[in-house]
Amino acid sequence: MPAKVVTITSGKGGVGKTTATANIAAALASLGAKVVCIDADIGLRNLDVVLGLENRIVYDLVDVVEGRCRLRQAMIRDKRLPELYLIPAAQTRDKSAVSPSDMVRLCDELRPDFEWVFIDSPAGIERGFRNAIAPADLTIVITNPEVSAVRDADRIIGLIEAEEKGPPRLIINRIKLEMVKKGDMLSADDVLELLAIDLLGLIPEDEEVIISTNRGVPVALDGKSRAGQAFRNIAGRLRGEDIPFTELEDHQGSFLGQLTRFLRRGGG
């Protein structure tokens, strides 16, 4: 089956595009799928850092596009997951080094050999963003529950619709449950009401993400992390599984819920 090309984008910077790309890709690869990630953030690359593959870069995306190496030579295989590959961005060039049609050609070359191609889009709405969405079969918009991030997500969704890429899916990242409960943070419902697209995942704020990013080990591979579980759920939903949105139930609540259910069953 030819690969599905998925672009992760946000408009605003710093909302978690790269983290999400690394983790969803890692989660899918850990389930045995053949996955390749492309860092389209030329000039400001960091997907390699998050995946912990920084020191193994020899060739990059621009080298492939400009014909200095073959596609296979620029693909770095992950140490932990044999089915996960990265095509890094060039750090010493800028977005104009690659055109949208280059990206389409590159992805067409990858399609027969993989199940998933993930593209990490740069922030903004200019050339880099156009490059990233040009080959996409599916776009994922990621946002934080903050007014500024949601506003930019809305703009990006408008641009994706104008490109006739089909409706994007939404991930809401870094939700702080305590703040939502106190009414100090936008809730997932508030964000969904404004953006009006289908939800793909809810990711709770989790310090493990920062630790794992610094170490270069995707949090999705950590069985105990809540954010990791949320990313694994997203991977499952992309595979077509029907997974309920329970990411935000706090641990205690779900434990008590389980206990009550257990007791009820025991009593009945």
Add this chain to the structure above:
Amino acid sequence: MIRVKGIREGLLFLLEEGNWEENRRYLLKLVEEREAFWRGAQVALDSRSVVLCEEEILALKDYLSQRGLTLWAVLSDSPSTQLAAQKLGLATRLNRPPKDKVPSLSTIVHDGEEALLINKTLRSGYRVEYAGHVVVLGDVNPGAEIIASGSIMVWGRLRGVAHAGAEGNTQAIVCALDLQPTQLRIAGQIALTPQRKGKPQPEVVRLQNGQLVAQPWNAKDR
């Protein structure tokens, strides 16, 4: 031969029928020969039947801007060229301000006056300008703008900026099922929306004695 015409908005470059490559070479020569003369000009390009893709227009725009000319419009007989120009945010008609982006719309005639029907939600960054009434079936999100010389009706939530009666019509109204605009203007008057109390309800805003007044929609007043 490329013809150059002076128009109200600046200069109009008329391409000759044929292929773009020849036209492009001639145009570059034209510009280079009298660089100082062209500097600062606002340029519209009429490509007629010559088909241009997005990259070609972008390359021309970059080239012109390096020499101090601003390409703001591309007119064309070819729909694909028009679309490419629109994607780059360029105007495709002379009598419109540049960067006017109008999403899927159709025009209907009501009471002898033109109205624009927009059958989708306007997201942040969309700007609709229209000489007439504007009707939106959908929401107007924060960051979107509607500017109409007539009235504005939103069958949905109005949370962006709405400017009715933009050419001074004080009879224009703004109405929405849920009226929470970032900013609202009718003719020359500006109002900010106070925080909502209670449930949203359809409201209509009119200009009364130089002030914008919002009232619940009530069939009895009609």
